[in-house]
Amino acid sequence: MANSSSPSGGKxxxxxxxxxxxxxxxxxxxxxxxxxxxxxxxxxxxxxAPVEVDISKVEPGMMITVEWRGQPVWIxxxxxxxxxxxxxxxxxxxxxxxxxxxxPAYVNKENRAIKPDYLVLVGICSHLGCSPTEKLKIGAxxxxxxxxxxxxxxxxxxxxxxxxxxxxxxxxxxxxLKVPPYTFxxxxxxxxxQDKS
Numbered sequence: 001m002a003n004s005s006s007p008s009g010g011k012x013x014x015x016x017x018x019x020x021x022x023x024x025x026x027x028x029x030x031x032x033x034x035x036x037x038x039x040x041x042x043x044x045x046x047x048x049a050p051v052e053v054d055i056s057k058v059e060p061g062m063m064i065t066v067e068w069r070g071q072p073v074w075i076x077x078x079x080x081x082x083x084x085x086x087x088x089x090x091x092x093x094x095x096x097x098x099x100x101x102x103x104p105a106y107v108n109k110e111n112r113a114i115k116p117d118y119l120v121l122v123g124i125c126s127h128l129g130c131s132p133t134e135k136l137k138i139g140a141x142x143x144x145x146x147x148x149x150x151x152x153x154x155x156x157x158x159x160x161x162x163x164x165x166x167x168x169x170x171x172x173x174x175x176x177l178k179v180p181p182y183t184f185x186x187x188x189x190x191x192x193x194q195d196k197s
Contacts, residue, residue, distance in 0.1 A: 050193035052185065055118065063134050065123065068192045072123035072131055073180060075190065082163045083116055085149040093166040095176055103179035104195055112164045112179055120182050120192065121165045127173040130156035136163065152177070
């Protein structure tokens with residue numbers, strides 16, 4: 001029987017060590033793709049990530065659209081006239097006090113915004129998921145009649161929303177447009193998808 005100090009004992013230890021190293025490398029090579037398959041892709045992470053938006057060039061009366069979680073999000077820079085028209089619509093909208101939980105608790109319930117000048121809405125109709133069009137012009141210029149005070153119109157089934165995203169009475173849409181979680185990072189930057197906390 002050969003002892004461990006003999007040449008054949010050294011070969012045995014070498015072969016055992018080499019086999020262990022190769023086996024370990026093989027186990028890691030098999031485990032890495034398996035572990036990677038359980039982590040979300042960059043696209044999946046980005047789909048749920050907050051979106052930072054520069055609003056410095058959005059003039060009063062303008063609306064821009066950005067994408068968050070695959071949904072259109074509207075940012076409207078409301079004029080003083082638009083803000084004055086919100087209370088005038090209270091008797092025409094289904095939920096004048098925005099009592100349904102379709103906006104974060106920290107937004108003002110009347111104008112449905114953190115800062116009254118900037119409205120942030122998910123641009124998807126609460127009826128069947130169509131995307132309404134902006135009809136911010138007032139009166140006959142909007143194509144929605146002389147008594148129209150500005151807002152949004154869903155061409156799929158005719159639902160109308162005021163300039164705070166509140167649905168008018170008697171429309172197919174059952175509830176107001178949704179306000180996503182958001183916060184102001186500065187006077188010119190909004191972070192959509194994450195609130196103050």
